Amino acid sequence: QVEPQPQTVEQTSSKILVLYLSRTNNTKTLAEFIHKNVGGDLVALELQNPYPQNYQAIVAQVAQENESGYLPALATKVDVNKYDIIYFGFPTWGMQLPPPMKSFLKNNDLSGKTLIPFNSNAGYGIGSTFETIKSLAPKSKILEGFSTKGGIERDGILFVMEGDKLKQSQTEITTWLKKIGQLK
Numbered sequence: 001q002v003e004p005q006p007q008t009v010e011q012t013s014s015k016i017l018v019l020y021l022s023r024t025n026n027t028k029t030l031a032e033f034i035h036k037n038v039g040g041d042l043v044a045l046e047l048q049n050p051y052p053q054n055y056q057a058i059v060a061q062v063a064q065e066n067e068s069g070y071l072p073a074l075a076t077k078v079d080v081n082k083y084d085i086i087y088f089g090f091p092t093w094g095m096q097l098p099p100p101m102k103s104f105l106k107n108n109d110l111s112g113k114t115l116i117p118f119n120s121n122a123g124y125g126i127g128s129t130f131e132t133i134k135s136l137a138p139k140s141k142i143l144e145g146f147s148t149k150g151g152i153e154r155d156g157i158l159f160v161m162e163g164d165k166l167k168q169s170q171t172e173i174t175t176w177l178k179k180i181g182q183l184k
């Protein structure tokens, strides 16, 4: 009888993409640290029509897009066929997956690929984001995601991923990457 083989990740042969959306650079900083650890390509997801700089305006626009299911057009084109593992980073917006990330999942066939979500939020958590990834990428293998508290733009707190907060996040990310078998 053949023993089942443990699921090991071939670090060197897996082609890795670290894709992220970030407005105030908290998620971007997490993405850069993940990329430093796992390698591959680091790509920021950009829109054809960028969101407004003004916080109230973007909150209103995202609320409307979430309500109507509008999927914004993306400026960033990714050839997903080049990748086996996609790290997928985003802030929580209106307790949902940001519309551009929904666009990406709707526009690309990620069947058979490994998706690894990561997130920052103002302290209210991931909301429905991880669940939405599951439903929009039903044929992907989705690993346990990472989430941490980032900025609270509503209260004027934008970028927090520095100093002790950065160190703490980096420690948590390293532990998480080992736990999900992506780092030795």
Ligand SMILES: Cc1cc2nc3c(=O)[nH]c(=O)nc-3n(C[C@H](O)[C@H](O)[C@H](O)COP(=O)(O)O)c2cc1C
Binding pocket: 021, 022, 023, 024, 025, 026, 027, 028, 058, 059, 062, 090, 091, 092, 093, 094, 095, 096, 120, 121, 122, 123, 124, 125, 149, 150, 151, 152, 153, 158
């Ligand atoms: C339009 C908008 C909606 C947001 N909605 C939420 C929310 O529902 N829950 C939450 O915890 N944080 C929310 N936030 C805060 C961000 O998730 C948080 O500041 C995050 O760290 C930002 O990441 P970034 O710096 O990568 O853009 C929202 C921010 C914006 C701009």
